[in-house]
Amino acid sequence: MNMRNFLSIVLISITFCSFSQTPTDYLSKEFHKERRDILRSKMPKNSVAVVFANPVRNRANDVDFIFHQDPNFYYLTGYKEPNAVLVLFSENQTDEKGNSYNEILYVQKRDARAEQWNGKRLGIEGAKQELGFAFAKNGEDFIKDAIDFKKFDKLFIEKFNDDYRNLSDAADVFDLVKSFKQKAGYNPDIFLSRPKEYLYTNIAETPIESSANVINIIDRLSSQFEDIKDDELIKQFKSAKTDAIRKDIKQKITLALQPKTNIDLTFLPSNLATMREIKTEAEIKLITKAVRISAIGQIEVMKAMKPHMSEMELQGIHEFVYKKYGAEYEGYPSIVGAGNNGCILHYVENNQTQVGNELVLMDLGAEYRGFTADVTRTIPANGKFTKEQKEIYDLVYNAQEAGIALYTIGTSMQAPNQAARKIINEGLFKLGIIKSIDEKHNYFPHGTSHHIGLDVHDPGNYENFEENMIVTMEPGIYIPIGSPCDKKYWGIGIRIEDDILVTKNGPVNLSAEAPRTTEEIEKMMAKKSVLDAFVLPDLDK
Structure with a gap:
């Protein structure tokens, strides 16, 4: 090989390498694992946390917005693709083969045609090698897996925004969330809004003789939140003529605060806020x-x-x-x-x-x-x-x-x-x-x-x-x-x-x-x- 050909090959190699380089200064997989370990250490026994990736959102017609990952999901996983879910257990679980695990990352399935149009996907092996997950599965496995979310004392999730489109993919976020809600027995009607929960808690914890202070809070919040303004128990508490009537309503409100499900919407936002x-x-x-x-x-x-x-x-x-x-x-x-x-x-x-x-x-x-x-x-x-x-x-x-x-x-x-x-x-x-x-x-x-x-x-x-x-x-x-x-x-x-x-x-x-x-x-x-x-x-x- 003459020197001119040799230099040409070197130049081509250098050029190819420069064009194929991708950033390497992202957070490390060790960082994300440490975040999961810290969150797990805050979880009570016999509990599970489920965190979903952001959905793909439409800009217009057949053009979508550039995908941006949910920050909490990224914080815990480092995964930058849509259509994924993280399941985090407080204690080790055992699969049908006897393998022990305390977390599973469900990811987008590798798909040659989809990757030709929209870029390479990490897939299961990528999630293991690049993100450090010992257990990773495809999103469709989340739908198939018979995880009994009802058996846990606490099931931690974040509030759903329900702004997901049902795409052609059989395991997009729409399908993942739908499957989860069915398995967990999720019913949004049983959850109090944060303002209402705040007010109910004030009524439950404030002595009857200090009811005037609570009524001031009711008046302030009623002008901001319709669900407080229209709440029957709150209206009855405010208009009660005697302390005996207020005491009776207070007991009903205290009962309403008691959980009717193992699903908790406050643990994840609160603890992740403290961490972040x-x-x-x-x-x-x-x-x-x-x-x-x-x-x-x-x-x-x-x-x-x-x-x-x-x-x-x-x-x-x-x-x-x-x-x-x-x-x-x-x-x-x-x-x-x-x-x-x-x-x-x-x-x-x-x-x-x-x-x-x-x-x-x-x-x-x-x-x-x-x-x-x-x-x-x-x-x-x-x-x-x-x-x-x-x-x-x-x-x-x-x-x-x-x-x-x-x-x-x-x-x-x-x-x-x-x-x-x-x-x-x-x-x-x-x-x-x-x-x-x-x-x-x-x-x-x-x-x-x-x-x-x-x-x-x-x-x-x-x-x-x-x-x-x-x-x-x-x-x-x-x-x-x-x-x-x-x-x-x-x-x-x-x-x-x-x-x-x-x-x-x-x-x-x-x-x-x-x-x-x-x-x-x-x-x-x-x-x-x-x-x-x-x-x-x-x-x-």
């Missing part, structure tokens, strides 16, 4: 990368932004940066709102054709290996803040700084919100936007803090900060056109959001890379962008 709110080293590494990608997206847009650009174009720059770094998705619909659009909290149309000289609020987050960031910056499209814009911006910034300082172990998670709200109210009063510090207003209508992780609003208990939580800090001020204040502030919407890691040594701002002060932002916006020379043909000429 504290991040492991592996999770922190991936979240930090997602956050840094998002922060760099903000930086590149600061340098590229021009008044003639559209909201959608700015969104595209952010998301191009995400893809450049290998982030698979956006963690949530991207928000890019210029001027008054920035006063709409979840503005996702992003269709204003020119941002002009307005402030532009940009709330976006990359999803990297399943974990999502949540970073917001608000910047002037022309590169310079006006006096009024700077007044409001600095108020939000100071509120955020005060909140971040409270992200310390043992501090109430409500404290940052309270601190931010105090600073914003005092500032709005000083600017004459509100008439008193205690005035009720809608200029700051949301809280400041939520967990991030596999969900942009990751589950948690929201009690006190603990080490290795990652929580946003996002105060904001929104003054829509027509607000009852000086017109010079109309159309200003500002939110600053960062992702904060709680550590023994205090808070660490993972998204600090993206400039936050007005001075830093203006300095960054004065820099040249690599996109300045990127000009496409005008299609309207």
Whole structure:
């Protein structure tokens, strides 16, 4: 073989390898196994947990949305395909061949034709080798297997959303759930809604002489939840004329709280929330990368932004940066709102054709290996803040700084919100936007803090900060056109959001890379962008 042919073969091999490479920095199978072991350790004796994968959801006609796994299912398994179910037992079980097991992952069956169209499936062997399951079966086996769910003292599931389509596959999530409900004797009518269960529990545990306190709760919740407003026992308790009548109704409510089934809808959400709110080293590494990608997206847009650009174009720059770094998705619909659009909290149309000289609020987050960031910056499209814009911006910034300082172990998670709200109210009063510090207003209508992780609003208990939580800090001020204040502030919407890691040594701002002060932002916006020379043909000429 001559040297030229040899080098050609090497080049082809290198090229093939580069094209066939797939990411390797996902969570390890050991991570997911550890999560299952921790959850199993919390399960009482003679119990079983059943967790379903997300369904495939339809976009339109014969086009489906890109599949995204249920975060709890992924957390416990690492499996990224639909039409699957995890069964987790508190104690070892024995199959007909005498094999011992304490978990089974049912997966999509390998199918050459389906894989030709939609990509390779892991199948049983993949689930064993790549995900580390000793016992794995096809989804159709879940339907065939005679698991007696009724024999367990407790059967833990999550509430069904019942938004599954019945596809042509004989073992899609629709069929898996249908089969499970039949085997478990599932009857949704026997379950109390969470608000009703909360109220029933209050009535059952509150002394009769303190019934007035419960009635206040009834009045508050009745305006929010129809099932409480229309509940006969609650209506009878509220209208009762004597304590004796209330005592009788209280006994009926106590009886209604007693379980009529072995199915429990609260164990999994509660325990998984507790587990997921504290991040492991592996999770922190991936979240930090997602956050840094998002922060760099903000930086590149600061340098590229021009008044003639559209909201959608700015969104595209952010998301191009995400893809450049290998982030698979956006963690949530991207928000890019210029001027008054920035006063709409979840503005996702992003269709204003020119941002002009307005402030532009940009709330976006990359999803990297399943974990999502949540970073917001608000910047002037022309590169310079006006006096009024700077007044409001600095108020939000100071509120955020005060909140971040409270992200310390043992501090109430409500404290940052309270601190931010105090600073914003005092500032709005000083600017004459509100008439008193205690005035009720809608200029700051949301809280400041939520967990991030596999969900942009990751589950948690929201009690006190603990080490290795990652929580946003996002105060904001929104003054829509027509607000009852000086017109010079109309159309200003500002939110600053960062992702904060709680550590023994205090808070660490993972998204600090993206400039936050007005001075830093203006300095960054004065820099040249690599996109300045990127000009496409005008299609309207």
